[in-house]
Amino acid sequence: MREMVAETALRPADFILPAFIANGIDAPREISSMPGVYQHTEDSLLKLGEEALEAGVRCIDLFGVPLDEEKDAEGSEAWNPEGALNRGLRALRREFGDELIIMADTCLDEFTDHGHCGVLSTDRHGATIVNNDATLPRYQKMAVAQAEAGAHIVSPSGMMDGQIAAIREGLDEAGMQDVAIMAYSAKYASAFFGPFREAVGSSLEGDRRTYQQDPANFRESLLETELDIEQGADFVMVKPALPYLDVLRAVAEMSPVPVAAYQVSGEYAMITAAGQKGWIDREAVMMESLMSIKRAGAEQILTYFAIEAARRLRG
Template sequence: MCRADPVRLPRRTISTMTDDVHLVRRPRRLRTTPAMRNFVAETHLEPNQLVLPMFIADGIDSARDISAMPGVQQHTEESLLRTAEEALTAGVGSVDLFGVPTPESKDATGSQAWAVDGVLNRGLSALRREFGDDLIVMADTCLDEFTDHGHCGVLTEDRFGTTVIDNDATLPLYARMAVAQAEAGAHVVSPSGMMDGQIAVIRRALDDAGFQDVSILAYSAKYAGAFYGPFREAVGSSLQGDRKTYQQDPRNARESLMEVDLDIAEGADMVMVKPAMPHLDILRQVADISTVPVAAYQVSGEYSMITAAAQNGWIDREAAIMDSLTGIRRAGADIILTYWATEAAHLLRG
């Protein structure tokens, strides 16, 4: 059996060999300098696309640290306005306000949610008086912070004696809450309870009360999951059980697209995917079909994971912040809610 002669390459130096290389496409040409990379960047993140979630709490005399979210605080009215001013100065487009009532003020229906002197509505009024239309004031429109059971709706029992959320009995309370928030000065209400029909009911209530110009940011694809833990400390949650009967199953994708279609049909001005990073595929699909702006919420668990890893020296903090936000933007978010909004705005400005 004949053996083929081994292939013998000409004796050349490496430099001589590269003389024969002719590459028509050299993608690295467009990566040579920071100026060049900025020049051809496909994804652009701007400070005015960022929303800073904030917490205003009753019963505190000074801002209080949230241990599970290092760098984030529950605010008094004074510290709320100071921190919002810092965000606005940095170029942040909006703040989203959550209320933290005292435990004794909570009840089964969350009635402090629409009280004129309730902590959330007082905070909204303070922000609107201070900043007028220079800063978009957004309100969280959900009962969970205000109910003594921590759920986003009214509890009842089904015919088998099981405690369940009464979807339709909850809707009038959302309407009442949204109108109270509009009266307090909110530019945007953001229903996050995932009750069927909530957008239609809120839109009609706002219009009937003369608030046709108040926008609705719908939490359209809000998934149940493990990334909300630190937030529950932030709002002093009284949650008993879980929210899997009304928040979405993380295994489902088509369901999100249906929820988005329903919310837009009911009058949503913007739609949201939450949490952001575990559901970037959903965010992309929503962005591809939505006829209104798309938001994504980088939730407390995402914030705390990156913060903890950076504190341990495992990752570069600033680089990880920007990588995460750029990924959310690239996936299709027009608006990003993030606890790093002010810091990220400073980083974006150089």
């Protein structure tokens, strides 16, 4: 009877699996701060895609991990057709066609030698800043390269003002009107991103508080979401998920386009570590956390638990 009257239901198709492909490795390499999550080779990435589809997960969000010597100040490896990310996208599309939805992370942070999401310059006082407007053409080049490699969806996560309009314009001019955009609309400058830095081999020094949102702010997230929708976003996202369920609920209530939430690396790491210690029932907390994100209004959930949770739902 509880199942019959349940107001919220999770489906394997609700999940999007974040995945990493790295240069310079010949076997999957486990991420120490995210037990059970790996940096992949091309071969192991394809096996992961098979596992996802078998579990009922229909979408992978791919991140690239270049070698340190491949990074530069503007992140040019991001639009290199033979770079880690574009090579992985091409392999997935070649193997799975349209059966698996292939999403690409569209951000420079993995590819810059300074680890920021945009190119750097100095302001009139001589201080180093992330140059918002100079970054946008790089995002256009990156998005077009990802679409050419086979991405069905590009996912700009850098929180640069005007990034959605710029990417939509770049894709349309390249004849790629059918490539969708998932906008990281409400992305907070969160400490919950910590383990992700290891996952992508980040070179970041300092923080991203000048362009990611202040955790103290709520209305700002609604404004950012409205702007992204006006500029052509096909999906909007709240990140992180669990600490920002109030934001997620508000975005879901106002958005005319599908709403996603990202259960980030720190959320995964806490649940996994506490489960390994025997302090919590890992599987039960995993499913409860995902249910809370869905209940708050997420129609898609990016989660490192995607395959495991989908298998549980399928019995």
